[in-house]
Amino acid sequence: xxxxxxxxxxxxxxxxxxxxxxxxxxxxxxxxxxxxxxxxxxxxxxxxxxxxxxxxxxxxxxxxxxxxxxxxxxxxxxxxxxxxxxxxxxxxxxxxxxxxxxxxxxxxxxxxxxxxxxxxxxxxxxxxxxxxxxxxxxxxxxxxxxxxxxxxxxxxxxxxxxxxxxxxxxxxxxxxxxxxxxxxxxxxxxxxxxxxxxxxxxxxxxxxxxxxxxxxxxxxxxxxxxxxxxxxxxxxxxxxxxxxxxxxxxxxxxxxxxxxxxxxxxxxxxxxxxxxxxxxxxxxxxxxxxxxxxxxxxxxxxxxxxxxxxxxxxxxxxxxxxxxxxx
Numbered sequence: 001x002x003x004x005x006x007x008x009x010x011x012x013x014x015x016x017x018x019x020x021x022x023x024x025x026x027x028x029x030x031x032x033x034x035x036x037x038x039x040x041x042x043x044x045x046x047x048x049x050x051x052x053x054x055x056x057x058x059x060x061x062x063x064x065x066x067x068x069x070x071x072x073x074x075x076x077x078x079x080x081x082x083x084x085x086x087x088x089x090x091x092x093x094x095x096x097x098x099x100x101x102x103x104x105x106x107x108x109x110x111x112x113x114x115x116x117x118x119x120x121x122x123x124x125x126x127x128x129x130x131x132x133x134x135x136x137x138x139x140x141x142x143x144x145x146x147x148x149x150x151x152x153x154x155x156x157x158x159x160x161x162x163x164x165x166x167x168x169x170x171x172x173x174x175x176x177x178x179x180x181x182x183x184x185x186x187x188x189x190x191x192x193x194x195x196x197x198x199x200x201x202x203x204x205x206x207x208x209x210x211x212x213x214x215x216x217x218x219x220x221x222x223x224x225x226x227x228x229x230x231x232x233x234x235x236x237x238x239x240x241x242x243x244x245x246x247x248x249x250x251x252x253x254x255x256x257x258x259x260x261x262x263x264x265x266x267x268x269x270x271x272x273x274x275x276x277x278x279x280x281x282x283x284x285x286x287x288x289x290x291x292x293x294x295x296x297x298x299x300x301x302x303x304x305x306x307x308x309x310x311x312x313x314x315x316x317x318x319x320x321x322x323x324x325x326x327x
Contacts, residue, residue: 030062030089030090030265030267030268030271031062031064031090031091032064033064033091034064034065034066034067034091035058035059035062035064035065035066035067035090035091035092035093036066036067036068036069036091036092036093037051037054037055037058037066037067037068037069037093037094037095037258038069038070038071038079038082038083038092038093038094038095039051039068039069039070039071039079039095040071040072040073040076040077040078040079040080040082040094040095040096040100041070041072041076041079041100042070042072043070045191046097046128046209046211046212046254046256047095047097047100047256048068048070049292050095050125050126050256050289050292050294051068051095052068053285053288053289054066054095054125054258054276054279055067055068057275057276057279057285058272058275058276058279061275061276061278061279062271062272062275068095074112075099075100075103075107075163075165075166076096076097076099076100076101076103076104077100077104077108077112077113079094079100080094080096080100080101080104080112080113081112081113083119083259083260083261084113084118084119084261084262085261086261087261088120088260088261088262088263088264088265089264089265089268090260090264090265090268090269090272092260092261093122093258093259093260093272094119094258094259094260095256095257095258096115096119096256096257096258096259097254097255097256097257098167098253098254098255098311098315099165099166099167099254101115101119101259101308102115102308102311102312102315103165103315105312105316106165106312106315106316106319107164107165107319107324107325108325109325115259115308115312116305116308116309117262118261118262119259119260119261119262120259120260120261120262120263120264120269120301121257121259121301121304121305121308122257122258122259122260122269122272122273122276122301122304123257123258123272123273123276123277123298123299123301123304124255124256124257124297124298124299124303124304124307125256125257125258125276125280125289125294125296125297125298126255126256126289126294126295126296126297127253127254127255127256127294127295127297128209128210128211128253128254128256128293128294128295129209129210129227129228129229129233129251129252129253129254129295130167130168130171130207130208130209130210130227130228130252130253130254131207131208131209131210131213131217131224131225131226131227131228131233131236131239132146132175132205132207132224132225132226132228132242133198133205133206133207133208133213133216133217133222133223133224133225134146134204134205134222134223134225135198135199135201135203135204135205135222135223136220136221136222136223137201138204138205138223140225141223141225142225142245143225143226143240143242143245143247144245146205146225147179147181150179150181150182150183151180151181154181154182155182155183155184157183157184157204157205158183158184158185158186158202158203158204158205159172159183159184159185159186159203159204159205159206159207160186160187160188160193160194160197160198160203160206161185161186161187161188161194161206161207162187162188162189162190162191162194163187163188163189164185164187164324164325165319165324166187167207167209167252167254168191168194168206168207168208169185169187169207169322169324170252170315170318170319170322170324171207171228171252172185172206172207173185173318173319173321173322173324174228174250174252174318175207175250176321177318177321178247178249178250179247179250183205185322186203191208191212194206194208195208195212195216198222199216199221199222207228207252209254209293210227210233210235210236210293211235211292211293211294214235214236214293217236217239224236224239225239226239226240226241226242226245226250227239227240227241227242228241228242228250228251228252228253229241229242229243229251229252229253229295230243230248230251231243231295233293233295234290234291234293234295235293253295255297255307255311256294257297257304258272258276260272269301270301273300273301276298277298277299280296280297280298281298
């Protein structure tokens with residue numbers, strides 16, 4: 001009996017060793033088929049064109065087709081849940097951003113997924129700062145003048161957003177919280193609807209991303225007061241930042257990055273990370289995303305984890321201040 005038991009122990013140990021060797025071998029052979037990047041939004045938004053640039057660069061680096069699949073719905077929760085439940089084999093990735101990832105924790109009582117428990121953050125690609133813009137009819141020409149006007153006229157200013165908990169909304173709430181003013185939030189279902197009413201003077205201001213606002217600013221249809229960042233935006237180089245204007249905590253930037261289902265082999269995560277960092281270090285790729293209004297990022301998966309943790313705390317406080325909830 002002892003010899004049989006000992007033989008089984010040896011066999012079990014050998015099988016465990018082979019299993020341990022198989023994982024790196026599998027990771028090294030990845031990818032043997034097309035990889036998909038799920039964008040949890042409809043085509044045409046901020047994430048979609050960036051995801052297609054990423055797919056092209058990643059495909060070149062790994063020698064395999066990388067396709068973009070749009071899965072809109074429920075503020076990004078449908079696409080995010082799809083990826084979270086996909087096999088952790090490196091063939092399904094999530095194109096996530098602050099609003100679609102962090103909001104899953106801060107905004108919903110019934111949380112669809114957790115960004116760190118259900119995903120392995122892979123790499124940050126870029127960030128898009130929000131900007132404070134007003135209709136030119138509003139008698140303010142600086143952030144300080146806007147704050148003074150809002151304090152003198154509590155509740156008289158309406159700011160538009162793309163929905164409760166969106167970056168447009170929470171950027172406005174962060175401004176209210178930071179400077180101590182009261183303004184009325186008016187939610188819409190799309191950026192186009194926000195700009196239609198903003199240009200039509202039915203809204204006085206908004207806090208959109210710089211890429212969305214840039215064409216209207218260029219045509220002098222909207223007046224930019226401040227980019228909500230600690231560094232100036234290539235899309236609006238003459239517009240001062242909130243940090244320059246004395247508000248270092250009034251920073252609102254939407255980051256974009258790739259995440260994989262939890263448990264994806266570390267070798268695959270590292271290979272994707274290296275490929276994207278390599279692309280971000282090339283002038284051609286950096287120039288493309290900068291011209292779209294993004295600030296190139298990059299870095300390690302660990303850096304991405306830290307950013308998510310910090311944002312859960314930061315935006316959780318803003319959500320609590322605003323009272324926003326979506327279920």
